[in-house]
Amino acid sequence: MQKMRSSGDIKEEKSNTSNHKSLKSRSVSNPLIVVDEDGNYDSHDKLPDDVTQGVRSKNIKPNEKEDKKKDYDSSTTVESSDIISKFEKSEEFMEKKNKLMKSRQEMARCWVMIVFSYFVLRASFIIYPQWEDYEPEIQAVIIVQTVMQIIVFCVTSLSFYSEKYLWVTKWIVYFQSLEMVLSNFDRYLDY
Amino acid sequence: MLHTVFNVMFTIYNTFIGNLMMEERILMYVITALIWLANLSTIIYTSFIFEDMGFDSIISITIAVIYITILVPSFIFIANYINSEHQQEAALSFIEKRNYK
Numbered sequence: 001m002q003k004m005r006s007s008g009d010i011k012e013e014k015s016n017t018s019n020h021k022s023l024k025s026r027s028v029s030n031p032l033i034v035v036d037e038d039g040n041y042d043s044h045d046k047l048p049d050d051v052t053q054g055v056r057s058k059n060i061k062p063n064e065k066e067d068k069k070k071d072y073d074s075s076t077t078v079e080s081s082d083i084i085s086k087f088e089k090s091e092e093f094m095e096k097k098n099k100l101m102k103s104r105q106e107m108a109r110c111w112v113m114i115v116f117s118y119f120v121l122r123a124s125f126i127i128y129p130q131w132e133d134y135e136p137e138i139q140a141v142i143i144v145q146t147v148m149q150i151i152v153f154c155v156t157s158l159s160f161y162s163e164k165y166l167w168v169t170k171w172i173v174y175f176q177s178l179e180m181v182l183s184n185f186d187r188y189l190d191y
Numbered sequence: 192m193l194h195t196v197f198n199v200m201f202t203i204y205n206t207f208i209g210n211l212m213m214e215e216r217i218l219m220y221v222i223t224a225l226i227w228l229a230n231l232s233t234i235i236y237t238s239f240i241f242e243d244m245g246f247d248s249i250i251s252i253t254i255a256v257i258y259i260t261i262l263v264p265s266f267i268f269i270a271n272y273i274n275s276e277h278q279q280e281a282a283l284s285f286i287e288k289r290n291y292k
Binding site: 107178181 | 194195197198201202204205206208209211212213222226229230233234237278281282285
């Protein structure tokens with residue numbers, strides 16, 4: 001099969017290789033983009049044709065580059081929701097999107113534990129030492145807060161134990177915000 | 192007073208991080224609006240004695256309510272804008288990647 005390749009195809013491969021090499025110096029921080037050890041982007045993605053129409057650079061002659069640039073520029077003016085909805089057809093893009101979401105969830109669970117540590121310190125040194133001075137309504141609020149934070153701690157610990165429960169983190173973050181709302185009722189205890 | 196600062200900061204961070212992970216936009220709007228309205232309502236409720244209100248207190252609450260209605264949608268809009276921009280950037284990087292093949 002290789003003997004049947006035309007000279008045009010070989011030139012095309014060379015030009016593609018040079019394009020890959022030019023990418024080596026590019027720094028890619030976005031987790032949605034996967035770059036291999038040599039600095040090359042992987043080529044296993046399967047995108048619908050309408051997404052990449054006008055942006056492929058195969059067999060581009062020098063005079064055609066301007067036209068291709070125009071096509072690329074026009075493709076960038078499409079609304080983001082349109083672009084993303086088209087990309088959702090691509091399995092690889094969705095896989096990378098899930099990877100991005102996972103990294104955000106891992107960051108969020110660490111944040112939740114930091115906020116939990118703030119509650120523990122404040123409860124230990126400020127709230128519970130003055131327990132008998134509080135009105136019954138404030139005591140009820142503090143008990144509810146404590147229960148909510150225990151739930152937060154248990155569920156977050158569960159997500160640390162098994163990544164199967166990592167998705168719960170996004171709800172725990174909002175749940176902890178609600179606990180912060182309740183803590184407004186005991187804020188005058190600080191002075 | 193000191194706790195209020197931390198309380199508001201934690202609420203901002205938590206809702207922002209939550210919005211980054213939430214894919215259902217309507218749900219994101221509803222939850223963020225509820226949390227922020229509840230938060231600011233409790234701050235107003237615990238800061239004023241409603242039985243003994245002067246003119247300054249009424250003006251202060253009125254200004255707070257007006258700016259709550261501006262700030263909450265703005266916060267949601269900004270969080271959503273950052274999230275959308277990040278996704279759009281990723282999508283365009285993906286197109287650019289195809290351009291080099």
